[in-house]
Amino acid sequence: MGKELDKRQGIVDGDTCEEVKVFASDYIDNELPRNFKLRLKNHILECKKCRVFIRELKEVVRFSKGLYTPVPEGVRCRLRVLLKKEMQANPVIRRKRA
Ligand SMILES: [Zn+2]
Numbered sequence: 001m002g003k004e005l006d007k008r009q010g011i012v013d014g015d016t017c018e019e020v021k022v023f024a025s026d027y028i029d030n031e032l033p034r035n036f037k038l039r040l041k042n043h044i045l046e047c048k049k050c051r052v053f054i055r056e057l058k059e060v061v062r063f064s065k066g067l068y069t070p071v072p073e074g075v076r077c078r079l080r081v082l083l084k085k086e087m088q089a090n091p092v093i094r095r096k097r098a
Contacts, residue, residue: 016040016043017049017050019040020040020043020044020050021050021053023040024057025057025061027054028058
C-alpha cells in the first residue's frame with residue numbers, strides 16, 4: 001500500500017535524485033543527451049532538494065573557475081611553515097587524567 005503512494009508521487013523519487021547528483025556536473029556543462037537532460041530538468045523543477053543542489057553546485061563551479069589560479073611555490077612553502085607552527089603551538093588537546 002505504501003508503494004502505490006510512492007508511485008503516484010513518482011516524480012520526486014529518490015532514484016532520480018541520485019541521478020541528478022551523479023550527473024550534476026554534466027548537466028551544468030550541457031554534456032548530456034537531450035532526452036536525459038530533459039528528464040533531469042523536469043525532476044529538478046519538481047524537486048526542491050535537487051534545485052538547491054544544482055544551484056549550489058553552479059555557484060561552486062562559477063566560484064572555482066573564477067578563482068582558479070595556481071598558488072606560487074613560495075607562498076605554498078610559507079603556508080606550510082605557518083601550518084606547522086600552528087600545529088606545534090596548538091597540540092592536540094591532551095586528555096586530562098583524573
Ligand atoms: Zn530530487
